[in-house]
Amino acid sequence: MMAIRSDAARSRERILTAAREQDSSTLRLNDLARETGLGVGTVYRHFPTVHALVEALAYDTLIRMRDLSREAAAEPDAEVALASFLRSALDLQLADGGLQAVLLSPDDETDDVRETKREIFATFTAVLERARSDGAVRADLTVEQLEHLICGIEHAVRLGSPADSEPFLQIMLAGIRP
């Protein structure tokens, strides 16, 4: 059996490196081909769609999110745990412009991404459940709603300055209490 070929690994890295210098919302596969000196065919074989590339770019951030989720879940105080989880999620989504799309997409390109997302959502559910039974959040709030709210806050911060991040998060945290 044949391992991953060295030229393919090199091409892949060249594409990812070039893509990291761009805004994920305006990525153009043909442009990356020109910038890297690779053929368009090569770029499209590695990443058949822009979303496949965005997902590959976001994978490191996703792993970081999983790790921070675990840490948040280990926090004894349920309300602190939830706040910590939400702050991490918001910070990472602001740092990685493609993460929101990856988190919300129902179709993951790779099993690694699917499994990592699964763990993050499971942890999130547990943290919210604990906060709920402590009476620290509104009883009717679901994980999906909170996820959407974080995406909304991300959007709001992007409309203004990154400095709005913390005040907006505080407003959300204050607002979700019973």
Add this chain to the structure above:
Amino acid sequence: MMAIRSDAARSRERILTAAREQDSSTLRLNDLARETGLGVGTVYRHFPTVHALVEALAYDTLIRMRDLSREAAAEPDAEVALASFLRSALDLQLADGGLQAVLLSPDDETDDVRETKREIFATFTAVLERARSDGAVRADLTVEQLEHLICGIEHAVRLGSPADSEPFLQIMLAGIRP
């Protein structure tokens, strides 16, 4: 001097009518030409860009927003006035998918739109000012921040169901209190 020609008025209405049947985020000027039976040149003369068309489509909603703003500002209780203003803004933005872009755009196509937006923001500023001096909202919150938060909530609601609108608004209203 020549008034607006009747054929031009008819073409304009045909385009607007056809455009209203579509999602404002996926409007295609060439498609509208085909659907209306008009030439592409005609469509592009009336609306040189998609944004020009979106703005024309949103104008009625914008007028409605201005009227509801005036009503909210007439409310004696400052906190109720602010809540009323924000609820109207959210509802209208959810009803008109192009309104957010029109409100946030710094470049308005027509003077009517510019003037209407100016009045809405002036009213909004006055309502927020009054709520602030009543101690009904956080002292450091600006009009821009609140505007962005409403856009964020709109985004969050669009990610889920319209039924999330009221709970999300409640969370925001609770969160912006001191």
Add this chain to the structure above:
DNA sequence: GCATTAAACGGATACTTCATCCGCTTTGTG
């Protein structure tokens, strides 16, 4: 009515962007 002309109309067409296909090249293995 009819002539005049400014304005509007239409759609061919040039330009840009997107994604595939397939002949050629490179890599790793026996």
Add this chain to the structure above:
DNA sequence: CACAAAGCGGATGAAGTATCCGTTTAATGC
């Protein structure tokens, strides 16, 4: 070193975008 299997490249066709200009039409003045 031969020979698959995998990867590479870029010409190319399909799709979308927007302009230009010759033709038509509506309003106005006589």
